[in-house]
Amino acid sequence: MRRGNAYATEVLIAAGVDIDATNWDAERPIDLAIDEACRELLDHHAPIIAEVDREASALVVAAHVHWANLSKSEVPIFAPALSLCAYQIDASFCWAPPPARSAVIAWARGVKIAQFAATTQLFADLPDDCGGDVLEFLEVLMPREVMMNLSAHSLSPLA
Numbered sequence: 438m439r440r441g442n443a444y445a446t447e448v449l450i451a452a453g454v455d456i457d458a459t460n461w462d463a464e465r466p467i468d469l470a471i472d473e474a475c476r477e478l479l480d481h482h483a484p485i486i487a488e489v490d491r492e493a494s495a496l497v498v499a500a501h502v503h504w505a506n507l508s509k510s511e512v513p514i515f516a517p518a519l520s521l522c523a524y525q526i527d528a529s530f531c532w533a534p535p536p537a538r539s540a541v542i543a544w545a546r547g548v549k550i551a552q553f554a555a556t557t558q559l560f561a562d563l564p565d566d567c568g569g570d571v572l573e574f575l576e577v578l579m580p581r582e583v584m585m586n587l588s589a590h591s592l593s594p595l596a
Contacts, residue, residue: 443474446478447478450532452531452532456479467483481520485521489537490534496538499521503521
């Protein structure tokens with residue numbers, strides 16, 4: 438199967454290409470796109486990157502919605518702030534600015550620690566103040582209340 442310009446555009450966006458970069462004539466990729474599928478990809482990505490640039494936590498919300506859908510948990514599903522395409526859900530988030538990537542990675546790390554804490558009997562047996570000390574040592578950025586809520590729901594390996 439021949440893959441065209443839309444596929445190449447998608448790969449470039451996923452790899453972190455700056456879609457607002459300009460050439461010598463001050464033309465952006467959207468100005469040069471003659472393929473309708475490329476134009477749609479660029480049109481879809483531009484407001485997402487602008488929102489993530491404005492508010493890094495928007496990517497965390499979108500990742501949380503994606504995780505909740507994957508795990509089919511009882512976590513209330515709220516409307517995602519961003520409508521991400523499959524190539525934007527890749528775990529590396531290369532397309533996102535560094536602060537947004539850092540926010541998602543910190544959130545995912547917290548979720549993983551919550552999952553580990555919920556499935557480790559030794560942690561569950563600790564008094565709250567001692568458990569809090571352990572979480573502080575691990576530098577979990579999410580509040581303990583959020584962690585307990587996450588750990589109360591089953592987390593699928595896929596999520």
